[in-house]
Amino acid sequence: MANNELSKDLDPIESFTMADVVELKLREYIKRKSFKPGDSLPKELELAEALGVSRNVLREALSRLRMLGMVETRKRRGMVLARPDILGTMERVLDPLIIDKDTLQDIFELRLVLEMGLAELLFSRKTEQDIKDLEAIAKKENGADKTFRIKNEIAFHGKLYEITGNDTLKRFQIMLLPIFGYVVTLEDQPTRGKVTHQDLVEILKTGTKEDFRIGMFEHLKPHFDRLTKPSGV
Amino acid sequence: MANNELSKDLDPIESFTMADVVELKLREYIKRKSFKPGDSLPKELELAEALGVSRNVLREALSRLRMLGMVETRKRRGMVLARPDILGTMERVLDPLIIDKDTLQDIFELRLVLEMGLAELLFSRKTEQDIKDLEAIAKKENGADKTFRIKNEIAFHGKLYEITGNDTLKRFQIMLLPIFGYVVTLEDQPTRGKVTHQDLVEILKTGTKEDFRIGMFEHLKPHFDRLTKPSGV
Numbered sequence: 418m419a420n421n422e423l424s425k426d427l428d429p430i431e432s433f434t435m436a437d438v439v440e441l442k443l444r445e446y447i448k449r450k451s452f453k454p455g456d457s458l459p460k461e462l463e464l465a466e467a468l469g470v471s472r473n474v475l476r477e478a479l480s481r482l483r484m485l486g487m488v489e490t491r492k493r494r495g496m497v498l499a500r501p502d503i504l505g506t507m508e509r510v511l512d513p514l515i516i517d518k519d520t521l522q523d524i525f526e527l528r529l530v531l532e533m534g535l536a537e538l539l540f541s542r543k544t545e546q547d548i549k550d551l552e553a554i555a556k557k558e559n560g561a562d563k564t565f566r567i568k569n570e571i572a573f574h575g576k577l578y579e580i581t582g583n584d585t586l587k588r589f590q591i592m593l594l595p596i597f598g599y600v601v602t603l604e605d606q607p608t609r610g611k612v613t614h615q616d617l618v619e620i621l622k623t624g625t626k627e628d629f630r631i632g633m634f635e636h637l638k639p640h641f642d643r644l645t646k647p648s649g650v
Numbered sequence: 651m652a653n654n655e656l657s658k659d660l661d662p663i664e665s666f667t668m669a670d671v672v673e674l675k676l677r678e679y680i681k682r683k684s685f686k687p688g689d690s691l692p693k694e695l696e697l698a699e700a701l702g703v704s705r706n707v708l709r710e711a712l713s714r715l716r717m718l719g720m721v722e723t724r725k726r727r728g729m730v731l732a733r734p735d736i737l738g739t740m741e742r743v744l745d746p747l748i749i750d751k752d753t754l755q756d757i758f759e760l761r762l763v764l765e766m767g768l769a770e771l772l773f774s775r776k777t778e779q780d781i782k783d784l785e786a787i788a789k790k791e792n793g794a795d796k797t798f799r800i801k802n803e804i805a806f807h808g809k810l811y812e813i814t815g816n817d818t819l820k821r822f823q824i825m826l827l828p829i830f831g832y833v834v835t836l837e838d839q840p841t842r843g844k845v846t847h848q849d850l851v852e853i854l855k856t857g858t859k860e861d862f863r864i865g866m867f868e869h870l871k872p873h874f875d876r877l878t879k880p881s882g883v
Binding site: 434436437440444447448451452453454473476477480481483484485486487498500501502503504506507509510511512514515516517519520523524526527529530531532533534535536537538541581583584585586589627630631634641644 | 667669670673677680681684685686687706709710713714716717718719720731733734735736737739740742743744745747748749750752753756757759760762763764765766767768769770771774814816817818819822860863864867874877
């Protein structure tokens with residue numbers, strides 16, 4: 418484990434390609450110059466010369482910045498700085514099959530932390546229409562089969578994130594769903610707490626933030642119970 | 651705004667390069683084949699032929715996957731699938747100067763949500779040494795100047811994340827710090843709530859999860875007050 422830590426912090430030098438180095442230099446350059454979205458970058462040839470690298474290597478590095486959404490090509494203007502999509506690249510790698518077990522567990526916990534922390538935003542931003550939408554979702558749940566219940570679970574919690582009015586948070590939780598689902602399917606425990614979705618809606622209507630947090634904890638309790646098991650940590 | 655939404659969902663076709671398409675195809679291929687870390691990928695020449703693209707374009711796309719940490723080159727084995735660092739690429743683009751105002755606000759709120767949701771993990775994982783460390787940080791604060799107070803603020807909240815034992819969560823909050831700091835400096839409000847760090851430590855020692863959440867809310871209240879202002883949404 419300690420060795421693993423060390424190899425995380427220090428990459429072997431040989432594993433750096435020229436493109437890695439040029440990409441890093443370009444990102445440093447963009448920061449240092451305080452470039453803003455819309456600003457033009459110097460021409461490829463000038464950049465390659467200044468860095469003392471071939472145009473192929475420079476293009477490879479620029480291609481990475483394009484993937485990150487940091488630069489884009491505009492007609493007649495060449496490369497300009499763009500607004501990166503901060504979740505876009507993470508989205509590309511969030512695959513339960515290639516993420517290690519510890520990180521999967523971390524992400525599972527991260528989502529529990531988020532759900533427990535939503536109360537302030539929910540109570541300050543919920544509308545009557547939101548409550549109606551949640552009620553409609555919660556009602557459909559009765560007597561549904563397992564596949565439907567999972568879809569419904571996603572719809573209900575997704576709607577909660579939507580009520581926060583925070584697009585980044587909402588997209589983030591959608592990205593985390595497959596991971597959460599994957600970890601849950603590894604479990605054989607029942608995943609339903611005493612407090613149901615309908616109870617949570619009722620609390621949102623007539624209760625307080627504190628009531629909601631206590632209710633959400635009870636709702637998520639099967640997951641929290643699992644965390645305290647030594648094997649889960 | 652509506653137009654902006656649409657252009658977020660539908661990229662103009664012309665803005666896709668061959669490398670974008672090949673990168674997407676490769677990621678789909680890796681998922682479909684259920685490749686796992688350590689598995690070898692087919693040779694460059696074979697991939698280029700199967701996709702009907704030049705080796706330069708293929709290399710550009712592979713270079714992006716290497717940046718994402720999805721593949722790595724091993725001596726005598728060629729390209730193998732690797733474990734991507736899910737936060738690594740986001741780290742590259744989290745620059746307050748290039749992120750748009752709405753996203754900065756979203757990230758600011760995301761951090762408040764996280765802090766409010768930490769109580770369960772803190773109470774189930776805190777040790778006596780953790781409490782001592784927090785006390786030491788909180789004590790240093792008295793009478794310190796502004797620069798020191800900010801450092802101390804970071805140290806205190808950073809230690810809370812550390813106590814969760816969740817490395818992903820801890821790294822995530824470290825990444826968000828510059829954004830949080832940037833948004834706070836745009837404010838002229840005082841940023842200190844009635845509940846101090848020392849109060850929070852006391853609650854961690856002798857209080858309940860619910861007490862802690864109420865305390866944390868009071869601690870963060872100047873930030874929450876700001877959110878409810880219509881201009882802040």
